[in-house]
Amino acid sequence: MNKPRFFWSAGIVLVLSLTIVGCSSKFAESIRKITYPPGFKYTEPTELRSDMAILSQQMLLLDKALIKGYQPTQDGAKNQRQQVLQALKNMGRTAAKLITGEAGGNHPFMQDHMPDFVAAIDQAKAAAALQKPNYYFAGKVSGGCTNCHKVNR
Numbered sequence: 001m002n003k004p005r006f007f008w009s010a011g012i013v014l015v016l017s018l019t020i021v022g023c024s025s026k027f028a029e030s031i032r033k034i035t036y037p038p039g040f041k042y043t044e045p046t047e048l049r050s051d052m053a054i055l056s057q058q059m060l061l062l063d064k065a066l067i068k069g070y071q072p073t074q075d076g077a078k079n080q081r082q083q084v085l086q087a088l089k090n091m092g093r094t095a096a097k098l099i100t101g102e103a104g105g106n107h108p109f110m111q112d113h114m115p116d117f118v119a120a121i122d123q124a125k126a127a128a129a130l131q132k133p134n135y136y137f138a139g140k141v142s143g144g145c146t147n148c149h150k151v152n153r
Contacts, residue, residue, distance in 0.1 A: 054094045088128065
């Protein structure tokens with residue numbers, strides 16, 4: 001057997017094996033404990049996607065409540081307000097989880113823009129809760145997702 005060829009083949013097999021082991025979740029998790037600073041919480045991509053899916057679902061409910069309008073009765077207006085406020089409340093809770101201090105910090109756009117998004121949700125909730133509700137800021141919340149995702153793709 002040709003020794004240089006054997007060593008090359010063995011080296012390639014070793015590198016491929018180490019790559020596969022290095023990508024396993026248990027090994028990667030143990031390495032993260034060493035490589036990330038103590039205050040850093042790694043957010044798994046699946047966790048981030050599921051929270052973003054919840055935000056997306058609530059955004060659709062908010063858009064539906066805003067676009068559909070309401071029947072020109074007091075109950076219709078009250079129902080619309082409740083739908084808008086519930087969607088904003090759920091979005092605020094989910095978005096607050098995504099802020100760096102609570103859900104991790106491995107996504108730079110989340111670090112920079114999520115606190116502003118939570119503030120916009122709070123502003124929209126306050127405006128929607130007024131005696132005569134104002135849904136302008138709720139519409140801006142809806143546009144906030146679109147703008148960030150359009151820029152960061």
